[in-house]
Structure formats: C-alpha cells, structure tokens
Amino acid sequence: MAVTSTSFALEHNLSCLQRCTKEVELKQIHARMLKSGLMQDPYAMTKFLSFCISSSRFSSYALNVFDGFDRPDTFLWNLMIRGFSCSDEPEMSLLLYNRMLSSSSPHNAYTFPFLLKACSNLSAFQETTQIHAQVTKLGYGNDVYAVNSLINSYTVTGNFELAHCLFDRISEPDLVSWNSVIKGYAKAGKMDVALTLFRKMPEKKNVISWTTMISGYVQAGMNKEALQLFHEMQNSDVEPDNVTLANALSACAQLGALEQGKWIHSYLDKAKFKIDSVLACVLIDMYAKCGDMEEALGVFKSVKKRSVQVWTALISGYACHGHGREAISRFMEMQKVGIKPNAITFTAVLTACSYTGLVEEGKSLFYTMERDYNLKPTIEHYGCMVDLLGRAGLLDEAKRFIQKMPMEPNAVIWGSLLKACHIHKNIELGEEVGEILIEMDPSHGGRYVHMANIHAMGKKWDKAAETRRLMKEQGVAKVPGCSTICLEGTTHEFLAGDRSHAEIEKIRAKWKIVRRKLEDNGYVPELEDTVLDLADDEEREAIVHQHSEKLAITYGLMKTKPGTSIRIMKNLRVCKDCHRVTKLISKIYKRDIVMRDRTRFHHFSDGKCTCGDYW
Structure with a gap:
C-alpha cells in the first residue's frame, strides 16, 4: 500500500512539474516532495533538478537546492554538470567542476563527457585542453567515452590535428569515434578528408555517419555531391531521419531539383514522418526555390501549428518570386493570428518590397521595426533598404541613407548601390562607389566588372581598360556564368x-x-x-x-x-x-x-x- 502511495505521489509531482511555469508553483512542488520524502529518492531528485536546470528561469533555483546538500556525492555533481552542459548556461558546468575539485569529490567515467559537451557548446579550446590534462592525470585516457568527447570538442574548436591525433591513438575506435572525427572535418568544409575517413570506416555506417556527410556537403555548397550520397545511403539499407531528409531537401532547393524534392516529400508521407517546424520550413523553401509556389503554399496550409519560422519561409518564397503584395499580406496575416515577426521575417518582407518596387511600403515597414516590434535593424535590414531605393532609381536617397547608417556599411551594401548605378546609368556616383568597393573588397571580380562597365558607359575607355588591367594584376577572376x-x-x-x-x-x-x-x-x-x-x-x-x-x-x-x-x-x-x-x-x-x-x-x-x- 505504501509503495502504491509513493508511486502515486511521484507521478503526481512529476506531472505537476511539467506544467510548472512560475517559481511559486515550483516551490510548492518542492515542499510537497520534501514532506513526502521524495527528495531522498534518487530518481525523483534527478527529475526535479533536471527540470529546473532545463528551464533558464529555474536554473538558479536548482543551484540553491543543490547547495543545500551537505556533501553531494559524485552522482549529484555529475547530474548538475550534465544538466547545465545542455542548458543555455553551459559555462555553469565548468564552474561546478571547479567547485567539485575544491571539495575533493571523487570523479568517475561520466564526469568528463558532460564537461566536454559544455566545452563544445562554448567552443572553449583552453578549457578543453585543461580537462584533457585532468582526463590523463586521473587515468581516464583510455576511456572511449572521454576520448570521443575530447575528439568532438577539439573538432568544434577547429583543432583538427589534435582531434585526429587522439583518434589515431584509439586501438579500436567505435562508431562514435569515427563519426566525431568525420563531423569535425565536415563542419570545417574539409570534405575531401571527411570523405576519405567515411570510406575507410570498417563497420556498418549508421544514420549519423551518413547525415554528417550529407550535411557537410550541403554546408559546403556541394549540393550535387550531397544528393549523390543521399542516393547511395538509400541503397545501404540505412533509414534516413528528419535531419537527413531536411539536408537532402536543402540540396534540392539549391539545385532546383524539383522532381527529387517531390520524391523526398512523397517518402516523408509514405513513411509517416511527422512534419515538424524544421521539415515544414525546408519543404516550403524547396518548393519556392524550385519555382513551385503553389506546392509551397500547400505545405504551409497542411501545417497545423505554424511557427514564426514557417510563416517566414512562406514570405521569403513570395519575395524571391516577386510577389511583394502577397508577401506583405501574409506578414499582416501572421500577426492577426498572434505570431510576432522576428528579424529574419523583416528581411524577407523588405526583400519582397525591393523586388517589386514597393518603396513606400518598404520604408514604412523598416521604420516600424524598432518602434512597434522592439527589433533593432541589423546591417541586413539596412542592405534591403539600400537595394529597395537603388532598384527604384532613388540613388541619391540611397547614398544619403548609407551615410546615416548607425554602423559602417559593408561591401554588400556598397555593392547594391553600385549595381543600381549600373542599371540606371549614373556614371558619376557609380565611379565614386566603385572606388570605395574595390578598395574594400579587392578580391571580388564583380566589383571590377561593374566598375569597368560604368567607365565604358561614360565612354571613358582608358579607365575601363585600366580597371580590367588592375583586375588581372590582382589575380582576380570573374565568376563564370553557370x-x-x-x-x-x-x-x-x-x-x-x-x-x-x-x-x-x-x-x-x-x-x-x-x-x-x-x-x-x-x-x-x-x-x-x-x-x-x-x-x-x-x-x-x-x-x-x-x-x-x-x-x-x-x-x-x-x-x-x-x-x-x-x-x-x-x-x-x-x-x-x-x-x-x-x-x-x-x-x-x-x-x-x-x-x-x-x-x-x-x-x-x-x-x-x-x-x-x-x-
């Protein structure tokens, strides 16, 4: 009877935890658990502290509870270090470890993987090397979990030689070891090295192995290679997961491979994948970038819970198709249903205005960002405005806008104005902007080409030839049309x-x-x-x-x-x-x-x- 009562109390309190949103409610649950003795139960205590750490608003409460223990054992230290390593405050894991060392609490094999996860999330190289020293000093240098975590942390911080050196020292690297070192090279865009290691893997590759490579190819802009590997994966009897399919769809979007994108969408339906926010976004993006806004809208309508990211994907699709009015209409509609636009949404809707010459609408939206939405415009938003004004032929206004920016304009912003000068044949301003750009971005071939063409428009053939000569001297090549x-x-x-x-x-x-x-x-x-x-x-x-x-x-x-x-x-x-x-x-x-x-x-x-x- 007592067991049943305790089990009921545990289930009740854990259920209350999941619905808890205020500290006063958390304190009430904590009090009940103390009174019923549940805080002496390792499982209940683990669930309580893990919940507190997982929410940024309750993380300090978790620390207060932890500090109330007289002499926390290794399990409790690891619990706190693990919890914070996955939280918004991974640095707390390192601070807790310092306290653990000061209190002379014993370590075990689970301590270091959690610490190194925190280092990875912080991209903290110095701290990784210090923990590496502790791993060796305390005799865990051959522990495969600790070594795999070290490999991952070193690759995240860009120290591939150290990661590869550790990998080579493992007598029998497991699947995690292989995946960790491959992931590092893939993230760095060193896909030739990653592929060599991938082909050398002695055991059956799992979904993480394949997805790491496919994702690496997509990030490196090697979309054809990504889809080739995806097809190879299908023949390997390894089922893709959500992340694999999202990356394959991204590759289809960049290549404009509509038929392959449709096949993946069909596969998602047949395999009964849940279309979450991420998959919905990449599907909308894929259809939009492959030129099929009707299908993109169909995916949007099929999503029951539409996040700001899903709305933004649709607005961005309308933008690149030049449907400015429709983009603004969706922007207004999302707010009517209670979704607040973010900075990326504004980039999408301002781009839509730029591509369709909606100058007044674009200005109005830009100036409401900070006033009505508490969003400080970034350099991307200023770039959208320069593009908007420049495309519309308002070149002097675009120049004044740049001069009043609260940050230094970058090459993209000046490039937008130079392109507008070329389109609208404003030779004087084009020459002025071109000189700024070539000095700022001397390795970009397009700057020289636009500048030479602007000189030629003014029949200044000597200057056009001089710009071409300078381009050759700098060893800059024009990007070939493809x-x-x-x-x-x-x-x-x-x-x-x-x-x-x-x-x-x-x-x-x-x-x-x-x-x-x-x-x-x-x-x-x-x-x-x-x-x-x-x-x-x-x-x-x-x-x-x-x-x-x-x-x-x-x-x-x-x-x-x-x-x-x-x-x-x-x-x-x-x-x-x-x-x-x-x-x-x-x-x-x-x-x-x-x-x-x-x-x-x-x-x-x-x-x-x-x-x-x-x-």
Missing part, C-alpha cells in the same frame, strides 16, 4: 562558352535554329551587359550567344516534349539579352520557362516575364 537544368533526375550544368557537355555540338546546332526564329521575330542582340572592352561588336555578339542560360534552355527544348515547362537555375543575375531572348522563346515555342537567377525568379510565358522587366 546554368543548370534537371531532366529525369539528372542535373546538367552549362558554363558560359562551355564545350564540355557530351551533346554540345547538337546543342549548338539547335541554337542556330532557335536564333534564326528569334531574328525572324525582330531579335537584335543586347550588347550593353557584355564585356565592353572587346575589339568589336561581332566578337561581343559571339560571346552573348554562348551565355549559359541560352545553352540550358536550348537543351531543354531538345530533350522535353512540346508544351512542357522548362526550369533553369542561374548562378548570376540574368543579363538583358538573355532575359529578352527567354521572353521571345516562351512566345515562339509556346513554353513556360521558369528561371531562378542569383536573386529572384523569372516566370516567362507568352513573351512576358512576371518581373515586369524590373530585376
């Missing part, structure tokens, strides 16, 4: 002027046919955005006909049935000539063409583009 098209699960990549594709001769022959039809419909090449210091117009025209998006669209015309939509991804801003050509092709061949360039989407249909020639 376009991709996904067909039947395979991504085909084209560089400007590239001849490496297996079917390039057929593509060039097809382009000649397309070009004749374009000329029959009044097409004359736009050479303004082409390299301006080439010898003559004929040479510049030859260059413009080899732009990567033209090759990709031509390949799409070759390989898809009449009437099928063509989807293209471009790494740079689409030039005027390619934009005009794509509009004409959509009309001549009766094709919808969806193109994502570096900043936004263009939907071409029947000779028109959704951007309204404003990009």
Whole structure:
C-alpha cells in the first residue's frame, strides 16, 4: 500500500512539474516532495533538478537546492554538470567542476563527457585542453567515452590535428569515434578528408555517419555531391531521419531539383514522418526555390501549428518570386493570428518590397521595426533598404541613407548601390562607389566588372581598360556564368562558352535554329551587359550567344516534349539579352520557362516575364 502511495505521489509531482511555469508553483512542488520524502529518492531528485536546470528561469533555483546538500556525492555533481552542459548556461558546468575539485569529490567515467559537451557548446579550446590534462592525470585516457568527447570538442574548436591525433591513438575506435572525427572535418568544409575517413570506416555506417556527410556537403555548397550520397545511403539499407531528409531537401532547393524534392516529400508521407517546424520550413523553401509556389503554399496550409519560422519561409518564397503584395499580406496575416515577426521575417518582407518596387511600403515597414516590434535593424535590414531605393532609381536617397547608417556599411551594401548605378546609368556616383568597393573588397571580380562597365558607359575607355588591367594584376577572376537544368533526375550544368557537355555540338546546332526564329521575330542582340572592352561588336555578339542560360534552355527544348515547362537555375543575375531572348522563346515555342537567377525568379510565358522587366 505504501509503495502504491509513493508511486502515486511521484507521478503526481512529476506531472505537476511539467506544467510548472512560475517559481511559486515550483516551490510548492518542492515542499510537497520534501514532506513526502521524495527528495531522498534518487530518481525523483534527478527529475526535479533536471527540470529546473532545463528551464533558464529555474536554473538558479536548482543551484540553491543543490547547495543545500551537505556533501553531494559524485552522482549529484555529475547530474548538475550534465544538466547545465545542455542548458543555455553551459559555462555553469565548468564552474561546478571547479567547485567539485575544491571539495575533493571523487570523479568517475561520466564526469568528463558532460564537461566536454559544455566545452563544445562554448567552443572553449583552453578549457578543453585543461580537462584533457585532468582526463590523463586521473587515468581516464583510455576511456572511449572521454576520448570521443575530447575528439568532438577539439573538432568544434577547429583543432583538427589534435582531434585526429587522439583518434589515431584509439586501438579500436567505435562508431562514435569515427563519426566525431568525420563531423569535425565536415563542419570545417574539409570534405575531401571527411570523405576519405567515411570510406575507410570498417563497420556498418549508421544514420549519423551518413547525415554528417550529407550535411557537410550541403554546408559546403556541394549540393550535387550531397544528393549523390543521399542516393547511395538509400541503397545501404540505412533509414534516413528528419535531419537527413531536411539536408537532402536543402540540396534540392539549391539545385532546383524539383522532381527529387517531390520524391523526398512523397517518402516523408509514405513513411509517416511527422512534419515538424524544421521539415515544414525546408519543404516550403524547396518548393519556392524550385519555382513551385503553389506546392509551397500547400505545405504551409497542411501545417497545423505554424511557427514564426514557417510563416517566414512562406514570405521569403513570395519575395524571391516577386510577389511583394502577397508577401506583405501574409506578414499582416501572421500577426492577426498572434505570431510576432522576428528579424529574419523583416528581411524577407523588405526583400519582397525591393523586388517589386514597393518603396513606400518598404520604408514604412523598416521604420516600424524598432518602434512597434522592439527589433533593432541589423546591417541586413539596412542592405534591403539600400537595394529597395537603388532598384527604384532613388540613388541619391540611397547614398544619403548609407551615410546615416548607425554602423559602417559593408561591401554588400556598397555593392547594391553600385549595381543600381549600373542599371540606371549614373556614371558619376557609380565611379565614386566603385572606388570605395574595390578598395574594400579587392578580391571580388564583380566589383571590377561593374566598375569597368560604368567607365565604358561614360565612354571613358582608358579607365575601363585600366580597371580590367588592375583586375588581372590582382589575380582576380570573374565568376563564370553557370546554368543548370534537371531532366529525369539528372542535373546538367552549362558554363558560359562551355564545350564540355557530351551533346554540345547538337546543342549548338539547335541554337542556330532557335536564333534564326528569334531574328525572324525582330531579335537584335543586347550588347550593353557584355564585356565592353572587346575589339568589336561581332566578337561581343559571339560571346552573348554562348551565355549559359541560352545553352540550358536550348537543351531543354531538345530533350522535353512540346508544351512542357522548362526550369533553369542561374548562378548570376540574368543579363538583358538573355532575359529578352527567354521572353521571345516562351512566345515562339509556346513554353513556360521558369528561371531562378542569383536573386529572384523569372516566370516567362507568352513573351512576358512576371518581373515586369524590373530585376
């Protein structure tokens, strides 16, 4: 009977803990547990202290309770160190360990992994080395859990040589050892080393092994490699988890691989994965970046509990598609249902205003950030405003806005203004901004190209040539234009002027046919955005006909049935000539063409583009 009563009391108090939101309620629960003797029960005490530490508002209460113990044993010290290592205050774990040393309390094998987790969360290299010394001194140098934690902590702090040295000393590294050292190299973007270790793993790789590599490739921008490894994982009989699938969807988003993204979405449904906030965000992002806002909206509507991140993903999708009014409408709607926008939401909605020329709306939103939402604008928000004003041709206002910024403008902000000067042909201001940018960001090829083009617009040929010469002297190369098209699960990549594709001769022959039809419909090449210091117009025209998006669209015309939509991804801003050509092709061949360039989407249909020639 007593056991039943105690069990009931324990369940009741633990249930109350989960609903506890105020310190006065916590004190009442604590008092009941003291009165009933539950605080003498290790399980009940563990649950109580763990709950307190897990909530930042109750962490000091946990310390007060702990300080009330006369001589806490190793279990209690470890409990507190572990709890704080996973909390918002991991530094408390290190402070508690200092107290543990001062009180001469004994250690055990569980003490150090918790401490090193705290060091990892703090990226604390010095503290890691000190704990490493303690691990060796107290005889835990061969304990696999302590060594694995050391490897992880050293990799997090960027000390790969130490991590690898420790790994090499393990006579029989386990799966955690392999995963820890691979994770370190992957996080640092050293994917060649990570892949070599991954291939050397002697035992069966688990989901963490595969996900670490896939995530590393995505973070390094190697999205094709990420999807290749994801497909290899599927053939390895290892089931992906939420994190694996989120990373694979991110890779699809960056590549514009809509069909592969749809397959993963279908897999989520069939395997009955719970679409949490993270998966909902990456699904919305994937569909938006692959040009399918209808599916993105469908995912959004299917989410029952929509977090601010889910709302922001949808608003960001509308922004990159140039649907400014819709983005603002969703921004207002989210607040009506009680969701407060955060700083990233404002970046999304300001970007939407910029891409659609909603100047007054953008200004109004920017100035309400601090006043109405208690959000201090960051340099990203100032950048959105400079872009908004610059795209709209308000160049002097954009310059004054930069001069009044409370922080130093960075290269991105000056770059937005330089791009606007190029678009709106403001030579004087463009030259002024270009000089600032080249001094600030001398290794960025685009700065020199814009500057040379602005000089050429003013017919200052000597200055244009001098800028090109300076670019060569600095060893700076212009980023080549690159376009991709996904067909039947395979991504085909084209560089400007590239001849490496297996079917390039057929593509060039097809382009000649397309070009004749374009000329029959009044097409004359736009050479303004082409390299301006080439010898003559004929040479510049030859260059413009080899732009990567033209090759990709031509390949799409070759390989898809009449009437099928063509989807293209471009790494740079689409030039005027390619934009005009794509509009004409959509009309001549009766094709919808969806193109994502570096900043936004263009939907071409029947000779028109959704951007309204404003990009």
